[in-house]
Amino acid sequence: MDERYDFKKVEERWQRFWQESGTFKVTEDASKPKYYCLEMFPYPSGRIHMGHVRNYAIGDVVSRYKRMRGFNVLHPMGWDSFGLPAENAAIKHGIHPQKWTLENIAFMRDKQLKRLGLSYDWDREVTTCLEEYYRWNQWFFIKMYERGLAYKKLSYVNWCPSCNTVLANEQVEDGLCWRCSSIVQHKELEQWFFKITAYAEELLANCDKLTGWPERVLTMQRNWIGKSTGVEVDFTVESTGEKLAIFTTRQDTLFGVTFMSIAPEHPMLESLIQGKPQANLVRAFVQRVMSEDKATRTDENQEKEGVFTGAYAINPLNNEKVPVWVANFVLMEYGTGAIMSVPAHDQRDFEFAKKYTLPIRVVIQDAEKNLAAETMQQASVGNGVMANSGIFDKLTNTEAKDKIADHVEQEKLGKRTVNFRLRDWGISRQRYWGTPIPIIYCEKCGTVPVSEKDLPVRLPVDVEFTGQGRSPLAELTSFRETTCPTCGGKARRETDTMDTFVDSSWYFLRYCSPKEDKAPFDKKAVGYWMSVDQYIGGIEHAVLHLLYARFFTKVIRDLGLFDGDEPFLNLLTQGMVIKDGAKMSKSKGNVVDPDFILSKYGTDTARLFSLFAAPPERDLEWSDQGVDGAYRFLHRVWAIVYKHNEAVKPVKPAGEARGDKLYRKTHLTIKKVTEDIEREFHFNTAISALMELVNEMYDYTSNGITDAQLPVLRTAIDALTLLIAPFAPHFAEELWESMGGKGTIANAAWPQHDPEAIVATEMTIVVQVNGKVRSKLTLPAGTPDKDVEAAALLDPKVREFMNNKLPKKVIVVQGKLVNVVV
RNA sequence: GCCGCUGUGGCGAAAUUGGCAGACGCAAGAGACUUAAAAUCUCUCGACGGGCAACUGUCGUACCGGUUCAAUUCCGGUCAGCGGCACCA
Numbered sequence: 043m044d045e046r047y048d049f050k051k052v053e054e055r056w057q058r059f060w061q062e063s064g065t066f067k068v069t070e071d072a073s074k075p076k077y078y079c080l081e082m083f084p085y086p087s088g089r090i091h092m093g094h095v096r097n098y099a100i101g102d103v104v105s106r107y108k109r110m111r112g113f114n115v116l117h118p119m120g121w122d123s124f125g126l127p128a129e130n131a132a133i134k135h136g137i138h139p140q141k142w143t144l145e146n147i148a149f150m151r152d153k154q155l156k157r158l159g160l161s162y163d164w165d166r167e168v169t170t171c172l173e174e175y176y177r178w179n180q181w182f183f184i185k186m187y188e189r190g191l192a193y194k195k196l197s198y199v200n201w202c203p204s205c206n207t208v209l210a211n212e213q214v215e216d217g218l219c220w221r222c223s224s225i226v227q228h229k230e231l232e233q234w235f236f237k238i239t240a241y242a243e244e245l246l247a248n249c250d251k252l253t254g255w256p257e258r259v260l261t262m263q264r265n266w267i268g269k270s271t272g273v274e275v276d277f278t279v280e281s282t283g284e285k286l287a288i289f290t291t292r293q294d295t296l297f298g299v300t301f302m303s304i305a306p307e308h309p310m311l312e313s314l315i316q317g318k319p320q321a322n323l324v325r326a327f328v329q330r331v332m333s334e335d336k337a338t339r340t341d342e343n344q345e346k347e348g349v350f351t352g353a354y355a356i357n358p359l360n361n362e363k364v365p366v367w368v369a370n371f372v373l374m375e376y377g378t379g380a381i382m383s384v385p386a387h388d389q390r391d392f393e394f395a396k397k398y399t400l401p402i403r404v405v406i407q408d409a410e411k412n413l414a415a416e417t418m419q420q421a422s423v424g425n426g427v428m429a430n431s432g433i434f435d436k437l438t439n440t441e442a443k444d445k446i447a448d449h450v451e452q453e454k455l456g457k458r459t460v461n462f463r464l465r466d467w468g469i470s471r472q473r474y475w476g477t478p479i480p481i482i483y484c485e486k487c488g489t490v491p492v493s494e495k496d497l498p499v500r501l502p503v504d505v506e507f508t509g510q511g512r513s514p515l516a517e518l519t520s521f522r523e524t525t526c527p528t529c530g531g532k533a534r535r536e537t538d539t540m541d542t543f544v545d546s547s548w549y550f551l552r553y554c555s556p557k558e559d560k561a562p563f564d565k566k567a568v569g570y571w572m573s574v575d576q577y578i579g580g581i582e583h584a585v586l587h588l589l590y591a592r593f594f595t596k597v598i599r600d601l602g603l604f605d606g607d608e609p610f611l612n613l614l615t616q617g618m619v620i621k622d623g624a625k626m627s628k629s630k631g632n633v634v635d636p637d638f639i640l641s642k643y644g645t646d647t648a649r650l651f652s653l654f655a656a657p658p659e660r661d662l663e664w665s666d667q668g669v670d671g672a673y674r675f676l677h678r679v680w681a682i683v684y685k686h687n688e689a690v691k692p693v694k695p696a697g698e699a700r701g702d703k704l705y706r707k708t709h710l711t712i713k714k715v716t717e718d719i720e721r722e723f724h725f726n727t728a729i730s731a732l733m734e735l736v737n738e739m740y741d742y743t744s745n746g747i748t749d750a751q752l753p754v755l756r757t758a759i760d761a762l763t764l765l766i767a768p769f770a771p772h773f774a775e776e777l778w779e780s781m782g783g784k785g786t787i788a789n790a791a792w793p794q795h796d797p798e799a800i801v802a803t804e805m806t807i808v809v810q811v812n813g814k815v816r817s818k819l820t821l822p823a824g825t826p827d828k829d830v831e832a833a834a835l836l837d838p839k840v841r842e843f844m845n846n847k848l849p850k851k852v853i854v855v856q857g858k859l860v861n862v863v864v
Numbered sequence: 865g866c867c868g869c870u871g872u873g874g875c876g877a878a879a880u881u882g883g884c885a886g887a888c889g890c891a892a893g894a895g896a897c898u899u900a901a902a903a904u905c906u907c908u909c910g911a912c913g914g915g916c917a918a919c920u921g922u923c924g925u926a927c928c929g930g931u932u933c934a935a936u937u938c939c940g941g942u943c944a945g946c947g948g949c950a951c952c953a
Contacts, residue, residue, distance in 0.1 A: 258947080261868055265949045272953085290953060303953090346951075371951040381953045389865095390951060463952060584948080654889075655876055663876060667890055674904095675889085681904085717880080727878065730888035737888090740905085808884050813934045815884055853933050859883050863933045 043687055043780035047680035047773070049644030056772040057159055065786050066161045068116055070570040077113035078571050079105040080550055080610075082579030082587070083120045083168070086146040087127060090154045092619040092626060092652070092664065093580070095636050099649040100616055100658050100723065101578045102160045106768035107719055109161070110792040116571050117161055118553040120168030121147050124176070124542045126205060126221065129475040133509035139475040140503060143171055154636065158645045159772055161788065166556045170545035171475070175552065177498030178562035179544050180480040182594075184491045185601055187481075191237045192469075194489065198307065198374070199468055200336060201229035206513075207472045208233055210541060211465050212266075212586045217337025226336040234479055234538065235466040238593045242267055242462040244607075245592055254612030256659070262584040268463025273447050274378065275456035277302060277355040280363060282313055286355050289377030289461055293446045294439040296359045297431035298384040298405035300395065303348060303369035305379040306331045311351070314366060318352030324368060331370045339370075346371050346394050357382075358455040359446075360432060369394065377461050385421065386413070392421035405430045406439045467590065469541040474505060474514045476539030484526035484533040493527050499535070513537060546587050547594035550574055550609055561603075568604055577610040578658075584615070614723065617661035619652070626664070634664055646770035647673045653725040653769055675733060676773055679766070682739055683759055683777055689752060691782055695760055696753035698796075701803060704742045704751075708758045709799035711735040715765045716792070725769070732766055756781075764793045809834045810861040811843040819860075827854045834860040 044051075060066060070076075081101040084094055098119075105117040121143075128139035135142075147169065155162075168175060186192040200209040204224035208231065213220045238245075246267045249260045272291035279286055288302065304311065306328040315321040327349045331339070338344065348369035355366050371390065372381055385395035385402045395402055402415040406426040413422055428437045434445060450456045470479065478499045480492035492499055502521050505514040515521055516537040526533040548562065554571040555564035588610070595609040618625050621632040639648045651672035656662045699705040711731050718728035739758055747755060759781060767774035767787045778787040802823050807830055809817040817839040821830060831854050834840055844864050851863040 258868060262948050265867075268949080268952070270952070288953080292953075340951080344951080369951095371953095373952065376952045383953090388953075390953080461952075463949090581947085657877090660870095660877095665876070665890065668876070671889055678904090721880070724880095726876090727880095727888080730878075733888055744905090806884085810883085810934075813883095813932095818884075851933060853883095855883060855934095859934090861883080861933050 043684055043776070045684060047677050049646060049676075049772075052776045053157070053159060053644055053646065053772045056775045057156060059775075059786070060159075060161075060788070061156075063786070065788055066117065066163050067165060068114060068163050070567060071114045072570075074112065074114040076116065076571055077105075077108040077576075078116045078550075078574045079108065079576045080118070080553075080574045080578070082577070082583065083122050083546070083549060084150070085122045085125060085127070086143055086150055088146045088149070090150055090636055092634055092636055095158065095648060096619055096652045096658075096662060097578060097580070097616055098155070098158060098160050099652050100614065100725070101576075102158075102649070102771075103653065103719070103725060103768040104576055104578070104723065105161050106771060106788060107792070109788060110764070110767065110790060112791070115161075116166075116553065117163060118166040118168070118556075119155065119160070119162040119164070120166075120549060120553070121170065122542065122546050122549075123147065123169050123171040124476045124539075124545055126207075126473060126475070129473060129507065132475075132507040136507075138503070139507075140171070143475075157640055158649070161771070166553050168549055168552050168556050170542075170549065173498045173500055174559065175549075176477040176501075176545070178548075178552075179477040179540060180492070180497050180499055181494065181562060182544075182548070182597075183480055183540070184494065184497075186236060186597060187491050189600075191240060191597060192234060193237065194232055194234050196230065196232045198228050199231050199233055201227045201231070203227060205473075208468055208470055210468045210543070212467075212589070214336065217335070217340055228332070228334070228336055228339065231470075233468050233470040234481075234536075235468050236593070238467045238590075239462060239464055241593055241596050242269070242464050243460075244596060245464075245589065248592075248607060252608065252613075255610075256613065256615055259581070259584045259588065259613060259615060263589055266464060266585045266589065270461045270463075272459060272461070273450050273456055274459045275358065275382070275450055277357060277364075277382070279310070279314065279366070280354040280356060284310060284313065286310060286366070286380055287378040287456070288380045288382045289459060290382055292384065292387065293450065294428070294442045295384040295387045295405055296357070296382065296446060297434070298386050298403045299357050299362075299364055299382045300385060300401040300403055301364050301383045302355055302366045303372050303381050303383050303394070304351075304366065305372040305374040306368055306370065307374040308368075308372075308379045310380075311368065314351045314353040320350060320352050324349050324351055328368060344370070346390060346397070348394065348398070350398075358453075359450075365400075367398075375465060376463070386415060386418065387421055387423060389421040389423065392418070403430060467541075467593070469544060470538040471541055472513050472516070472538055474501075474507075474539065476542055477501070477544065478515070479536040479538050479540055481536040482524060482526060482533045483536065484529060484531060486531055487526055487528045487533075490526060490528050490533070496527065501539075513539075515539070543587060543590050547590045548598065550577075550591070551598070551604070563603075565603060572604060573606050573608060574610045576612045576614065578614045578616060580618070581615040588613070614658060616658045617656065619662045619664055621664040623663075639669065643669055643673050644772075646773045647676060650676065650729065650770050654729040655726065657726050658723050675736070676770060678740075679736055679762065679777075680773075682736070682743065683780065686743065686747065686752075686755060686759075687780055689747070690756045690759060691780075693752040693756050695757040698799070699754050699757075700799065700801075702751075702754050704738055704758055705754045706800055706802070707735055707738045708754075708761050709795040712761055712765065712793050712795040713800065716795070719768075728765075729769060732762065732769075735762055761793050763787065764790060805857050807834070807857075808859045809837055809840055810859065811840055812863060813861060814843075816840055816843050823857075827856060830854055831860060834862065 079101055081097050105115050109115045123143050128143045131142045132139045183192055200214050202209055202219040202224050204222045214226050219226055246269055249264055270291050273293045274287050274289050276285040276287050315324050348367040351366045353366045354363045383391040385391040386404045404413045407429045408422055408426045425439055428434045428442045434442045447458055478501055480499045482490045484490055505518055522534050524533050524535050551563045551568055555567035558564045591609050598604045624630055626633045651669045655668050714731040715728040718724040763774050763777045774787050804820050805823050807819040817837045819833055831852050847864040849862050849864055853861040
């Protein structure tokens with residue numbers, strides 16, 4: 043053992059050792075309990091940042107801890123390596139996306155991640171842009187196509203003019219592109235979709251089973267899925283007799299309908315305005331609304347506007363004739379694209395009716411307000427008693443909801459329905475660097491999937507990147523032109539690629555058998571390792587990746603490939619790394635480069651600081667001085683072990699040393715660190731407990747050390763070394779070796795505390811008078827409550843504050859506290 | 865608007881079942897060592913007040929109120945910040 047802690051030497055040495063001896067290679071082993079620990083894999087942008095360091099440090103502590111607890115731990119790493127930045131780099135710097143991506147991966151793996159000393163089984167590395175991986179994206183696509191879960195339709199989609207591609211709903215934030223913040227446009231295009239809505243009900247219901255997920259994430263998923271129950275009712279267009287269906291959750295207000303509103307995109311619009319004098323006015327209005335971009339269109343503060351179509355429809359409940367309007371706030375994508383308007387009981391409809399002087403009719407009377415259409419200042423949305431509603435009058439509106447729904451179904455006027463906010467997942471991307479969609483369009487046979495035996499559809503490498511016009515794939519004749527797998531005739535390939543979120547929707551299954559080449563994964567291996575026991579990553583994926591991955595898992599289950607419903611049993615969403623109160627970013631100039639920290643302090647210090655400064659789920663404020671503190675701590679540990687190394691090494695650990703302060707502290711620390719890790723991964727308090735133990739060791743040895751004390755010191759050093767191993771693994775290996783430890787500490791058993799050792803001989807009793815602390819008593823452990831009470835009442839401080847009064851009541855909490863009430 | 869989370873010293877934070885508020889660390893101050901500095905070690909460190917001093921009194925966990933012998937913790941209300949959803953019928 044060197045006199046000084048030379049982190050560079052220590053870290054290089056043990057990293058080489060782990061690699062050469064294959065310490066972290068794992069295989070299925072039925073004799074051990076398994077544990078699958080996974081961190082969200084990175085996009086190979088070129089450099090890791092502090093967020094990665096934090097994420098992987100957390101996962102590494104969990105993995106190393108579970109390993110020491112005897113689990114067979116799967117802890118893999120890979121690359122989410124398709125995506126736009128590679129293509130943009132190609133356009134900007136003239137370097138091929140493949141070259142750019144693979145070079146970034148090599149650099150990040152060999153020069154950055156490996157320096158962090160993470161306990162990955164690198165043999166299981168998964169890289170999504172390699173055909174050995176993406177061919178299975180295509181395979182899943184075909185399976186889904188065969189089951190009607192992948193389909194193509196013409197629809198209005200989100201178009202990012204800067205990325206030159208379509209975006210899924212989940213990828214639009216406040217009307218802006220999630221990646222580049224450009225204003226998203228509305229564009230009508232034929233696109234491929236995955237039918238995630240087929241699983242909406244289960245995705246929602248299973249949220250209740252995900253007890254290991256943060257409530258926040260579940261709420262976000264529930265909101266996103268957005269279930270509403272109500273009824274669909276068919277109104278009849280007076281002039282044509284066509285059915286115009288509406289969806290409502292407020293069927294109790296059906297008798298209050300005074301007009302209807304439909305979306306500008308509604309397919310029935312043309313037939314409604316046919317031959318009407320206002321037809322051209324309506325068309326102009328529709329044209330104007332539809333030309334607006336997504337942000338403007340969905341802005342809540344946008345003025346609600348509409349025009350009368352000239353058509354009327356019949357309300358089937360009371361056979362009344364109501365005018366049909368087109369309104370800018372009605373969405374074609376939700377419900378039926380047409381709504382009934384009840385101004386008395388819906389604020390939006392109320393404002394619309396006031397603006398265009400449409401009638402208002404109260405159908406739910408408020409007991410206190412005595413509502414009248416003429417005097418209302420706003421819509422009344424609360425509960426009340428039914429009025430103007432025929433046979434339903436006098437019922438409460440909550441009763442009427444069921445009764446009216448029954449009535450609608452019995453009279454065949456419509457049916458009960460459930461609507462979800464969740465839309466199908468648009469996966470077509472008009473870009474190059476992604477998985478080609480395995481579809482062929484034949485003039486005779488129509489849309490034909492590529493045969494499984496012809497997979498993969500390789501992404502051609504010899505393409506040009508101009509940054510102009512369509513995707514390079516669409517321009518490449520040799521790729522586009524092909525023959526039909528069914529008839530052998532002339533055909534063309536689909537040139538869109540898949541959303542890269544498809545790649546990350548099943549990579550956790552691939553890790554179980556990453557070299558499998560006959561199937562996406564080996565079912566037996568997946569049966570052993572899945573589900574993921576602990577998943578760790580950023581909150582930004584709360585509805586994107588995490589929802590898609592849940593969907594894919596259910597599809598894969600239904601394909602008979604996996605016996606489980608959910609991919610991730612426990613989820614930890616770690617906070618951001620911030621500096622000076624803001625997220626680290628180049629534009630703010632507050633970025634701390636991991637390479638710099640690793641060179642100056644080493645990975646063990648970087649890991650220790652990032653785990654100590656805040657609990658994992660909270661944001662971490664980066665502090666240069668805090669890093670110094672972690673560095674000092676390691677030096678402090680090193681120094682005390684070095685000082686006593688010669689003397690302690692030949693000594694056996696203490697079997698039992700009751701009454702010895704350090705011995706007790708050692709066992710208390712084992713207990714605390716273990717509990718802190720088990721309880722929600724409170725690494726910050728676990729590390730503070732280690733610091734306390736070290737402080738105690740300094741105290742213990744401050745006046746030199748006797749031979750009799752050596753076994754206790756040995757016990758403390760051994761425990762400290764084992765307990766610190768998941769946090770600062772290279773450091774721990776070196777200490778372990780210096781104390782004569784065999785093999786790698788990564789495989790050593792986690793220490794257990796001895797309950798006997800932490801039993802105190804004395805106890806400190808807090809004595810309160812009227813709830814205020816007035817004194818403390820030190821009594822032998824196990825003193826009976828009545829003796830504790832007597833001792834408290836004799837205490838001079840207590841007597842002073844009792845002020846000669848008799849106690850009204852004395853509360854004794856065993857072993858803790860006495861409260862005298864006077 | 866609806867839903868959720870958070871609010872504790874100069875700073876990051878801790879307090880696990882209602883029982884000593886501020887563990888641990890950072891910063892700051894003092895001392896030891898040193899020719900000196902760095903490093904290291906030791907001590908002090910919520911606010912206000914009293915005492916030469918060891919010590920000691922009051923207040924204090926965003927704010928107001930409640931329950932309780934006892935509240936950072938439970939309940940009701942208010943404010944502030946953050947996040948999600950939002951013209952979803």
